[in-house]
Amino acid sequence: MPELPEVEHIRRRLSDRILGLEITRVLVKRADVIRLPVPVKARSKALLRNSRVKMLHRHGKRLALEVDDGRVVEFGLGMSGALLLEQVPSIPAATTHRHVIWNLQDPRGAQPMRLVWRDPRRFGGLRPLGSMSELHARFWSKIGPDALEIDEKTLARNLSGTKRVIKTVLLDQRVLAGVGNIYADEVLHAAGLSPIRRADSLERAEVKAVLRFLRRILVQAIEDGGSTIRDHQDPDGLPGGFQARHAVYGRPGGSCKRCGAMIHSEQLGGRTTHWCSGCQK
Ligand SMILES: [Zn+2]
Numbered sequence: 001m002p003e004l005p006e007v008e009h010i011r012r013r014l015s016d017r018i019l020g021l022e023i024t025r026v027l028v029k030r031a032d033v034i035r036l037p038v039p040v041k042a043r044s045k046a047l048l049r050n051s052r053v054k055m056l057h058r059h060g061k062r063l064a065l066e067v068d069d070g071r072v073v074e075f076g077l078g079m080s081g082a083l084l085l086e087q088v089p090s091i092p093a094a095t096t097h098r099h100v101i102w103n104l105q106d107p108r109g110a111q112p113m114r115l116v117w118r119d120p121r122r123f124g125g126l127r128p129l130g131s132m133s134e135l136h137a138r139f140w141s142k143i144g145p146d147a148l149e150i151d152e153k154t155l156a157r158n159l160s161g162t163k164r165v166i167k168t169v170l171l172d173q174r175v176l177a178g179v180g181n182i183y184a185d186e187v188l189h190a191a192g193l194s195p196i197r198r199a200d201s202l203e204r205a206e207v208k209a210v211l212r213f214l215r216r217i218l219v220q221a222i223e224d225g226g227s228t229i230r231d232h233q234d235p236d237g238l239p240g241g242f243q244a245r246h247a248v249y250g251r252p253g254g255s256c257k258r259c260g261a262m263i264h265s266e267q268l269g270g271r272t273t274h275w276c277s278g279c280q281k
Pocket residue numbers: 256257258259260261276277278279280
């Protein structure tokens with residue numbers, strides 16, 4: 001499932017190429033990927049037809065495309081959602097599960113493009129909204145601070161206020177937006193903390209370590225294009241590369257790169273958790 005680095009990489013790759021382009025046509029092949037009710041007649045307009053791409057925003061794992069008149073479409077990538085960018089004409093690499101297609105024209109005359117929402121497993125979806133302020137009021141204000149922006153004081157307060165184990169708390173999007181199973185496991189290993197430690201038992205130095213490695217790991221993962229375990233691909237259809245750096249995630253039975261002990265994997269709060277009992281206390 002895409003987490004902050006995968007979504008931020010997508011945001012950057014798209015921003016480089018579609019800002020300023022005009023959306024001339026919207027083709028909806030599967031209306032049930034639109035997660036807010038929109039009358040059929042108003043659908044193309046709600047999905048940004050006749051506008052110009054102004055900005056791409058991200059909060060946690062969510063992505064939003066804003067156009068020049070203020071309208072917005074927000075994307076939740078779910079398990080397998082992808083935004084693919086294609087030249088027109090071209091033969092698409094993936095021809096199935098293409099649910100929504102935007103035709104993009106460059107007013108400066110460059111070759112037209114197509115932006116495609118593809119989501120084979122359909123846990124993701126789109127939300128058309130009137131403005132960024134509506135998106136904030138209805139949805140983004142209900143999730144916690146972005147994992148790249150949270151400050152030490154807020155993180156310390158959020159961790160000290162709960163008896164839940166640290167792994168579960170890091171996955172809670174109300175506490176911290178953007179971290180999922182992969183990066184929670186990697187951050188806890190880097191910080192030398194056991195995933196089953198109670199969040200309120202962390203010393204200040206340990207909170208600082210969580211924050212330091214959170215930033216370091218997320219930034220490195222963005223540079224690498226994210227982690228591709230199964231479905232994640234970027235707008236060019238390319239996989240990420242950060243999985244090659246994983247210290248614990250996806251390495252059960254392997255040896256710890258830091259202390260040599262064996263990596264364990266166990267279900268914790270319904271999620272497979274990977275850690276080293278040798279050096280995570
Ligand atoms: Zn270890």
